[in-house]
Every structure is written in C-alpha cells, then in structure tokens.
Amino acid sequence: MIDDLKNTKITIYDVASEADVSLATVSRVLNYPEKVKPATRERVLEAINKLGYRPNAIARGLASRKSTTVALIVPDVSRASVAEMINGVIDIARKYDYTVILKVTNSEVEVEDDIWQEVYASQVDGILYLNDELQERNIKQIRESDVPVVLCNVKEEDNLIPSVSIDFEDAFFEATRSFIKKGKKDILLVSTRSAYSVNTLKERGYKRAMEEANLDSKVIRTSGRLVVNYPFFQEYLRDNKPEAAIVVRDSIAVSMINAASDLGVNIPEELEIMSFQNTKYSRMARPTLSSIDNPIYDIGAVSMRLLTKLMNEEPIENVNVVLPHNIIWRNSTK
Amino acid sequence: MIDDLKNTKITIYDVASEADVSLATVSRVLNYPEKVKPATRERVLEAINKLGYRPNAIARGLASRKSTTVALIVPDVSRASVAEMINGVIDIARKYDYTVILKVTNSEVEVEDDIWQEVYASQVDGILYLNDELQERNIKQIRESDVPVVLCNVKEEDNLIPSVSIDFEDAFFEATRSFIKKGKKDILLVSTRSAYSVNTLKERGYKRAMEEANLDSKVIRTSGRLVVNYPFFQEYLRDNKPEAAIVVRDSIAVSMINAASDLGVNIPEELEIMSFQNTKYSRMARPTLSSIDNPIYDIGAVSMRLLTKLMNEEPIENVNVVLPHNIIWRNSTK
DNA sequence: ATAAAAAATGTAAACATTTACAATAGTTGG
DNA sequence: CCAACTATTGTAAATGTTTACATTTTTTAT
Structure with missing residues (x-):
C-alpha cells in the first residue's frame, strides 16, 4: 500500500x-x-x-509534549564498530516506534557542545551517547538535564549514568592472562594517544594481569588513522620485537599486522596479535585476527531498549548493563 | 556554554x-x-x-509547516560505503541547519514500504534515498509525492528524479579497457546475484568494452556476504584461472583476494584484480587493492546540498549530478 | 509643521494534534 | 421503571511557534 x-x-x-x-x-x-x-x-x-x-507527527509531538524521537550522538559513522551499533539501535527503535535523529560530533569539542544544545531544542525524548572519550563536563551536563541518556559502549566510573557495555577491564585482563599462560613475557599493549576513558579501563586490565605475573607493562600509543599508524608500526617493529601484542581496536590491529607482514615478521610465529572489537576487519585481515568480541550490535540494541524503559519511567533493576564478551581465536595467535 | x-x-x-x-x-x-x-x-x-x-523545534515546525528535517534512507549502515556517505550527508546537513532522521531498510521490501509511510507522516522537508536496487514502484511513488527526493549513488535511467553519482557505465568501461590495453583477454566481471540497477550499469560498461575489443564477456555473480562469497571464490578459483577480474564492490574484492591468496594464486602476477569503491578496505587488504574511486563522501555531501536547493525551490541547472571518478592503482594490478 | 510613506511593533489567528472535563447513552440492580 | 453506575462520545483548551494584518512610531518630503 x-x-x-x-x-x-x-x-x-x-x-x-x-x-x-x-x-x-x-x-x-x-x-x-x-x-x-x-x-x-x-x-x-x-x-x-x-x-x-x-x-501529523509534529502536531502530535506538540500536543503530547512527546516527540517519540531519540537522538543518537556518535563521533564518526565510518568507524566499523559505530556503524554496527547504529544498526542495533535503529532496529530496536523501529520496533518501539521511535524515530532516530543522527548527530555526528567528528570528535570536535565545539561541535559537540552545539549538538547537545540542538538536541535539547529538538525536544527528543531520550539520548543515546556513544563516545569513547567521556569527559567530566559531559557527565555533569547529562546529570543536570531531565532527558534520559544512555551511554553506549562506554562506562563512566561512578555508574551515575545508565550505560551498556562489556567489562573492558576484565576483558583485557583475561586476554593478557591468556598470553601469560602460554609463557609469553614480552607482551605489548597498543593503545591510542588520546586519553579515551574506555582505553584507560582496558589498560588497567592489562596492567593488572601483568603485575599479577610480575611482568613489566609496556604500553605504546598511536593514532586511529591509517596514514599515521601504519608508518608508526613500521618504525616500531623495526626496532622492537615484542612476542605478543594486544591492540585496543581492530582497524589498528590490521595496520599492525600489515606493517609486520610487510617487514617480514611472521605472524603468529614471531609475533602474536590479539585485537579488540571483532568487526568485519578481523575476518578480512590475513592472517585473520584473533579478537576480543565486543557484541557491538547488541550493545546498540540493548541501549535503545534500556532507553525506552527510561523514557517510559519503567522501573529498572540495574541501569548499568554489562554484556558478556568472549575471545575469538583466529590465526594471528598460536 | x-x-x-x-x-x-x-x-x-x-x-x-x-x-x-x-x-x-x-x-x-x-x-x-x-x-x-x-x-x-x-x-x-x-x-x-x-x-x-x-x-521549541516542534512548535516551530507546526507553525511554519517546515520541519527542517530530512530523512536519510539507507539499506544498511555497516556497509563501509554507506557509512562514509552518511558522514558526507550529515556534515552538510549540519551546515544548513537540517536535522537528519536515519532510516534503515535492511533491504527488506515490507520494511521499506513502512519506512516511506513513516517518513511522509513525520513531515520531513526532503528525503535522501540510497539504495542500489531502485525499483519501478519506488520511482513511481517518489514522483507522485511532493516532498523532494535525491537519489544518492544511484541513477535512474530516465533521469526523472534528482540524483548524484558517478557515471558507472563509463567507469567500468574505462577499467575494462585498461586491462584490455595491457593485453589481457580473459577478463572477468564479478557482480552480485540480486539485480541491483547500478550493477546493471556497471555490467553494461564492462560489456561494451569487451565487445569493442571482440572479447567474450564473462560475468559471475555472488553474494555480498563474507560467509557466502569466500567459499564461492575458493571453489571458482580452483576450477578457473582468469587473467584479470573487475569486482563491483571492495568487500567482495577482498574476499576474492583472500581466497586467491589462500589457494596460492599469486596476485597480481597470475591474477589482477580491480575493485570498485575505494573504501578503507582497499588500503587494508594485502596486496592493497587497485580500485575505481567512487567519491562516496562527496556524493553524500553533494546530495544533501542538492536537496537543500530543492527544498528551497532554488533554480537548479541540472538535477542529475555526475561526479568524476578515477582509478587508483595499487598492488593488486601490475 | 504636516501629510504621506516607511519602519517597527503588536494582536490574534492559524498549525494539527492530545486530553481534561462535560455531556450523553447504555447497563445494572432493585 | 428509576437511580446509580459505567461506557462512550463530544467540546474546548492547550501545546509553542509563525505570520497576516492592524496599529503605532519614525522618517521623509514638502
């Protein structure tokens, strides 16, 4: 029809x-x-x-003082994990008849401030906020407003704001331990330069495992951008020969694999790599990437569902949902 | 503030x-x-x-009978090309103060019909429609409504609906000819099973070049899904040894490269591969993928700009914008 | 200084719904 | 058959703007 x-x-x-x-x-x-x-x-x-x-949805919104619209704020759509999460959000939003407004911050602080303003002006009933980099000011702002917000794929330490994510610290603790159990000693953590709050948790898990085993932690930091991180790895791997590496994001791990292969470093024989996120990349890379599976579609879906509950003021047992993760072993590890 | x-x-x-x-x-x-x-x-x-x-944006919308909102309808956010286009759309929408509602069809026909209904009910001022598979009924519907629509990355043959894309036929004609010029004879076109209207154009370009050179066209079809196309290529490449292949999408080309490499087929020595889209994948693959660059971010941006003009009823020279493409040579070709 | 024109501001009617409250119709029990 | 409910429907106010039109103020030209 x-x-x-x-x-x-x-x-x-x-x-x-x-x-x-x-x-x-x-x-x-x-x-x-x-x-x-x-x-x-x-x-x-x-x-x-x-x-x-x-x-007419607009008249309806005005009269009922509800817009049945939620805003989804993300840093960048083209990141594979973000895109997959959006799919999850939208599928559930559709099920509950919510319209989704998409806002992209491009990780720029001024843009982000504007966006929050716009979002409030547009009378959304709820907000889904996806941003690795959660700042004090954001938290304050969110708590002061009366529009419900759910943090997706991020956790804020004090659990003051509803959120859906895995237990990052635990995931990295486990991954690190699995390398330690295999007898690896020289285990590298590859993180990002900017201080993403989530990466802090990952680092904490890594360090805890290393300390527990009396090993020295070694964290290196690079950018998420291909043109930056590929040459970075080329140089790093020329001078350093780690036995194993755990990487905070798939796309960065692919760069590392490629740099290693291009230098003739054998993976996994000489260097084992464990990645995080388990996006399409990890299956497309050669060797295929072992990866901590972060159920990102589910995180989107569960976040949206949680938000509907908050918007309807349904009683909720626990507003800080922790989803299970697990490690997918592929060919970048032995 | x-x-x-x-x-x-x-x-x-x-x-x-x-x-x-x-x-x-x-x-x-x-x-x-x-x-x-x-x-x-x-x-x-x-x-x-x-x-x-x-x-209050809603009251404003009701009184002015304009919502300053556009709907962006896409088949699936997690496709790299779609995500990149969304970035383009959103950046320009922001510049012109439009809010973007995101709708995902999951390529399901019933969902899509519902979505069109919802979109009209939500009083959007304009619609951006991205879908490889443009059907008669869609076209009819779009023409009958008075909400302006721009087709992104698709062309409808009669040019009745505003659109922004490259010249697909020409791009594939050129790519094919470049292989022919190098003396290749056994050139394969790898397309999709479902009859995407855009792929029809690509095939047309390929065939025209082949016929012009008096060569036999050979089109094989597979799915866009990794779990389907990878085994498909494994089997195909065991029995067939094409000299060159042109593939309609990056992600499919990566599968083909991987299947070939995993079978010990040397790329580009034994098989040259040219892909289409030039997403991140093409730089992450090994060997890196030569690809016809489809300026997908620009397509999103230009589409949104065109839509603003249509919504403001500004005079427009040409509502069917064709953007330039070019071939990026990397290591999957000699 | 004054009439005419232009600029600035105000008044009130849309816009298309939802919803509290009022009115009416229908049902039940005695 | 009537009182007292309950179920159904209608009336009109409210939602927060924009905007046509009316009114007032200011400027311009004589």
Whole structure:
C-alpha cells in the first residue's frame, strides 16, 4: 500500500467528518483504541484507510509534549564498530516506534557542545551517547538535564549514568592472562594517544594481569588513522620485537599486522596479535585476527531498549548493563 | 556554554516579557533579525541569553509547516560505503541547519514500504534515498509525492528524479579497457546475484568494452556476504584461472583476494584484480587493492546540498549530478 | 509643521494534534 | 421503571511557534 501519499493534507478533521464522529474519537482510536466502541472504531479505521490519513507527527509531538524521537550522538559513522551499533539501535527503535535523529560530533569539542544544545531544542525524548572519550563536563551536563541518556559502549566510573557495555577491564585482563599462560613475557599493549576513558579501563586490565605475573607493562600509543599508524608500526617493529601484542581496536590491529607482514615478521610465529572489537576487519585481515568480541550490535540494541524503559519511567533493576564478551581465536595467535 | 539546559521550559513568552516586547518581535529577532530595530534586537538577544531560551523545534515546525528535517534512507549502515556517505550527508546537513532522521531498510521490501509511510507522516522537508536496487514502484511513488527526493549513488535511467553519482557505465568501461590495453583477454566481471540497477550499469560498461575489443564477456555473480562469497571464490578459483577480474564492490574484492591468496594464486602476477569503491578496505587488504574511486563522501555531501536547493525551490541547472571518478592503482594490478 | 510613506511593533489567528472535563447513552440492580 | 453506575462520545483548551494584518512610531518630503 503506497497510494495516497501525494498531497496528503488530510487531517484528523477530515477523518472525523468522514466517519461522522468528533476528532477526539479519531484521536482515541489511534491512541487508546480500547476506549472506543468496536463499531465506531471500525468506522473510524475505515475512514482512515479510505482517506489514507497519517497523523501529523509534529502536531502530535506538540500536543503530547512527546516527540517519540531519540537522538543518537556518535563521533564518526565510518568507524566499523559505530556503524554496527547504529544498526542495533535503529532496529530496536523501529520496533518501539521511535524515530532516530543522527548527530555526528567528528570528535570536535565545539561541535559537540552545539549538538547537545540542538538536541535539547529538538525536544527528543531520550539520548543515546556513544563516545569513547567521556569527559567530566559531559557527565555533569547529562546529570543536570531531565532527558534520559544512555551511554553506549562506554562506562563512566561512578555508574551515575545508565550505560551498556562489556567489562573492558576484565576483558583485557583475561586476554593478557591468556598470553601469560602460554609463557609469553614480552607482551605489548597498543593503545591510542588520546586519553579515551574506555582505553584507560582496558589498560588497567592489562596492567593488572601483568603485575599479577610480575611482568613489566609496556604500553605504546598511536593514532586511529591509517596514514599515521601504519608508518608508526613500521618504525616500531623495526626496532622492537615484542612476542605478543594486544591492540585496543581492530582497524589498528590490521595496520599492525600489515606493517609486520610487510617487514617480514611472521605472524603468529614471531609475533602474536590479539585485537579488540571483532568487526568485519578481523575476518578480512590475513592472517585473520584473533579478537576480543565486543557484541557491538547488541550493545546498540540493548541501549535503545534500556532507553525506552527510561523514557517510559519503567522501573529498572540495574541501569548499568554489562554484556558478556568472549575471545575469538583466529590465526594471528598460536 | 552548556548551562541552563535543565528544565528548560522557557518559552517565547518568557523572553518577550523579559525583553518587554511582544512575542512576535522575539520571533522576528530569531527569523528575520533585519526587520527589528537594532536596539530592540539587542534587548531581545540579551533576554534570550539570560534565560537560555531555545525555540521549541516542534512548535516551530507546526507553525511554519517546515520541519527542517530530512530523512536519510539507507539499506544498511555497516556497509563501509554507506557509512562514509552518511558522514558526507550529515556534515552538510549540519551546515544548513537540517536535522537528519536515519532510516534503515535492511533491504527488506515490507520494511521499506513502512519506512516511506513513516517518513511522509513525520513531515520531513526532503528525503535522501540510497539504495542500489531502485525499483519501478519506488520511482513511481517518489514522483507522485511532493516532498523532494535525491537519489544518492544511484541513477535512474530516465533521469526523472534528482540524483548524484558517478557515471558507472563509463567507469567500468574505462577499467575494462585498461586491462584490455595491457593485453589481457580473459577478463572477468564479478557482480552480485540480486539485480541491483547500478550493477546493471556497471555490467553494461564492462560489456561494451569487451565487445569493442571482440572479447567474450564473462560475468559471475555472488553474494555480498563474507560467509557466502569466500567459499564461492575458493571453489571458482580452483576450477578457473582468469587473467584479470573487475569486482563491483571492495568487500567482495577482498574476499576474492583472500581466497586467491589462500589457494596460492599469486596476485597480481597470475591474477589482477580491480575493485570498485575505494573504501578503507582497499588500503587494508594485502596486496592493497587497485580500485575505481567512487567519491562516496562527496556524493553524500553533494546530495544533501542538492536537496537543500530543492527544498528551497532554488533554480537548479541540472538535477542529475555526475561526479568524476578515477582509478587508483595499487598492488593488486601490475 | 504636516501629510504621506516607511519602519517597527503588536494582536490574534492559524498549525494539527492530545486530553481534561462535560455531556450523553447504555447497563445494572432493585 | 428509576437511580446509580459505567461506557462512550463530544467540546474546548492547550501545546509553542509563525505570520497576516492592524496599529503605532519614525522618517521623509514638502
């Protein structure tokens, strides 16, 4: 049924007079069908169908003071993990009839401030916020507003804001330990230069495992950008021969694999690499990448579901959801 | 400035009385500042600032019958080319103060019909539609509605609907010819199973070049899914030894490279591969992928710009924009 | 100084719904 | 058959803007 879309200036009044009821009754049929007599309801439904009426979402929003719209704020859509999460969010939003507004910060602070302003002005009912780099000011702001917010794939230490993620620290602790158990001693953590709060957690897990085994931690930092990190790895691996590396993001791990291979370093014989995120990249790389699976689609889906509960003020057991992770072994490890 | 976001129930009336003017004047300051006396304007602006007033976008939309919102309909966010295009769309939308609603069809026809309905009901001012598979019914529907639509990265043959894309046929014609010039004879086109209208154009370009050189066309078809196309290539390449292949999408080309390498087929010595799209994948693959560069970010950006013109009913020279493409030579070709 | 024109501001009617409250119709129990 | 409910429907106010039109103020030209 894709007819009657054209010039659809049909209002609730038209339906009302067609069905010979008042506009309130039409509204009720739409919002509280159980409150109207079945016979009348039928008549109204027929009229709606006949005229191809679709309630104007904007007027509806104004009158009900609800927009059934949520904003999804992300740093960059083209990051594979972000894209996959968006899919999860949108699928669930659709199920609960929410419209999703997409906002991209490009990781620029001023843009981000503007975006928060815009989002509040646009009367969204809730906000999903995905950003590795959670700052004090953001947290403060979120807590002060009365629009519910869910943090996706991030955790803020004090658990003051609802969030959905895995236990990053634990994941990296485990991954590190699995290398230690195999007898590796020279284990590298490859992280990012900017102080993403999530990467701090990952580092903490890594360090805890290393200390527990009385080994020296060694953290190197590079950029997420291919043109920067590939030459960085080329240089690093010329001078250093780590036995194993754990990398905070798939795309960075792919660069490391490629730099190593291009230098003739054998993976996994000479260097084992464990990545984090388990996006498509990890299966496309050669050798295929062992990776800590971060269930990013689920994180998006669960976040959106949690947000619907918050928006409806349903009681919630725990607003800080921790999803399970697990390690996928592929060919970049022995 | 991220103060005063909390409980922001401040309306235009509050600003009006604070500045001691009527609400109409406040509205004018916001929409036609040149129409109000500088002194008054200053006073109103101060009041706005002092109270942290942000016009309610929904009320504004209802009164003005414009939502300054556009819908972006895509098949799947996690496809690298789609994600990159979204970035382009959003950047320009932001510049022109449009809000972007994101809708994902998952390539399911019923979902898509629903989405069109929802989009019209939500009173968007314009629609960006990205879908390889453009169908008759879609075209009809779009033409019948009075909401402007721009097709991104697709072309519909009759040029009845505004669109932004490269010249697919020409791109594939050129790519094929470049192989022919190098003396290749056994040149394969790797396309998809489903009849995407865009792939039809690509095939047409390929065939034209082959016919022109009196060579036999050979088109094979597989799926876009890694789990399907990888084994497909494994089997195909065991039995067939093409000299060169042109592939309609990067991710599929990566699978082909991987299957070939895993079988010990040397690239580019025994098999040269040319891909299409030039996403991140093509630089991450080993060997790096030669690829026809499809300026997908620009396509998103230009599409959004074109849509703003259509929404403002500005005169437009040509509503079917063709962007330049070019071939990036990397290591999967000699 | 004054009439006419232009600029600035105000008043009130849209915009298309939801929803509190009022009114009416229908049902039940005595 | 009537009182007292309950179920159904209608009336009208409210939502927060924009904007056509009316009114007032200022400027310009005589």
